[in-house]
Structures are given as C-alpha cells and as structure tokens.
Amino acid sequence: MIKYNIRFNGSWEYDKFVLNYYNLANEIKLLKEKLLKLESQNKSIDDVYKKRSEERRVGKECSQG
16 A cells, blocks of 8 residues: 655655546546446346247247147
8 A cells, every 4th residue: 555645755646646546536437337338238138038038938828828
C-alpha cells in the first residue's frame, strides 16, 4: 500500500493519488455499465428461450391430445 506524505513529498504526490482514485472510480462506472448491458442482453435471451420452450411444450401437448 502506498502511503502519501504531503508534508515531505509535496502536493504532486497528493495529485497523483487523487488522479489514481478518480481513474479507478471511472473504471468501476464503465464496468458497471457494461455489466448492466450484458444483463439486459441475457434477460432478453432468457425471455426468448422461455417463450420457445413454452411453445414447444404446448405443441407437444396438442399433438398428444
């Protein structure tokens, strides 16, 4: 872990720390957006699969009936 000592290293070390912090925050936001997009795609795939399996089930019941 990096410890910043502003008294001895000056404000440049603090600026570097803040930039790293906000860079990490931005990366987390981007990854959350990607995750939400993938989750919505997965949900739509699940909906299509459920609809198809329901159609197949109903079709098999009618053909056996």
